[in-house]
Amino acid sequence: MQTANDDDGQTESDSSSPLFTPEGSPSPSPAKEHVKVALQEAPFVEGLFHFNQFLSSEECQEIVENVIDCHYFNTDQGRDQAVLFGMRNNSNSKEHDESQPNGLPHWAQMLLRMIEERLRVTYKDTINKDILDILYNPSPETEYTRQMILNIYTPGQGIADHIDIPHRFLDGIMILSFGSGISMDFAPTKNKDGEQAFSLYLQPGSICILTGKSRWEWTHGIPAQTYDLVHNKQTDQVHRIERSARFSITIRWLKIQPESSTNTNDDIAQSNLRSHQT
Ligand SMILES: O=C(O)CCC(=O)C(=O)O
Ligand SMILES: [Fe+2]
Structure with a gap:
């Protein structure tokens, strides 16, 4: 593998959007830790799907504009995370219908429908009915709701x-990326079948879907660094790509649990995952 300093062939971040400024300018400071080389495409892991250019740059821009209009964030005050919830659903109700009002803002409902349609039509050779059901029509033992x-x-x-x-x-997690690309590390928790940890570059406009084994038996995480190293398969070169601000939407099914359960501790545990370069 050769190394190169430009980011030839990589998708540029969208620095024109207010969501991505002023933090959006590339930061040259080197990460202290070892920066792993990320792949552009995911190797085979059961239940893991990764599609680059799932959303066009126009679609990305529209989604980002909708999010900006909702004023969820204030990065100056450290408000860099927002959580949206849909209405509850349960296993006794009719088949889940994404076209019914579900308590989420309009843009989010439109996005969910668009993803479903695209997976069903454009990606039908890869995404079969079982996977679509996990993502759009679960039948769990408990009540659940959409969480974004x-x-x-x-x-x-x-x-x-x-x-x-x-x-x-529940099973079925979808991660959409906007703005800057970023490397996501994946590692198996059960050391078997010769499975190897790897790093995957999530480009803006990409979707990463975790179901089955990749959801239950693999960890995922984003290294706290200011740049990523990405292997270009065509040229067999490694490119250094500075990070700018990234915006992500993670879509899951949240189980609704009794008041007495450990919801609060779980929420704290989940939000404490965000890490900074030290
Ligand atoms: O922001 C992302 O890309 C991933 C977020 C995530 O893994 C999580 O919230 O559990
Ligand atoms: Fe996660």
């Missing part, structure tokens, strides 16, 4: 390696 976490990562910020809390969230 919106995160802004400035350069140097990350999230610790983790498995999304198993007793809190």
Whole structure:
């Protein structure tokens, strides 16, 4: 593998949006820790799907504008995360219908429908009915609701390696990336079948879907660094790409638990995952 300093072939971040300024300018400071080389495409892991250019740059821009209009964030005051909830659903109700009002803001409902349609039509050769059901029509034993976490990562910020809390969230997690690309580390928790940890570069406009084994038995996390190293398969070169501000939307099914359960501790545990470069 050769190394290169430019970011030839990589998708640029959208620095024109107010969500991505002033933190959006590239930061040249080197990370202290070893920076792993990320792949552009995911290797095979059961239940993991990763599609680059899932959303066009126009669609990304529209989503970001909708989010800006909702005023969820104030990065000056450290408010870089927002959590949205849909209405509850349960296993006795009719088949889940994403076209019914569900308590989420209009833009979020439109986004959910658009993702479903695209997976069903454009990605039908890869996403079968079982996976679509996990993502859009679960039949769990408990009540559940849609949860969407919106995160802004400035350069140097990350999230610790983790498995999304198993007793809190159902199977099926979708991660959409906007603004800057970022490397996400994946590692198997059960050392078997010769599975190897790897790092995957999440480009803006990409979707990363975790189901089955990749959701329950692999950790994912974002290293807190100011740049990423990305392997270009075509040229077999490694490119250094400075991070700018990234915005992500993580879509999950949240289990609704009795008042007496440990919801609060779980929420604190989940939000404490965000990490900074030290
Ligand atoms: O922001 C991301 O890309 C991932 C977030 C995540 O893994 C989580 O909230 O559990
Ligand atoms: Fe996660």
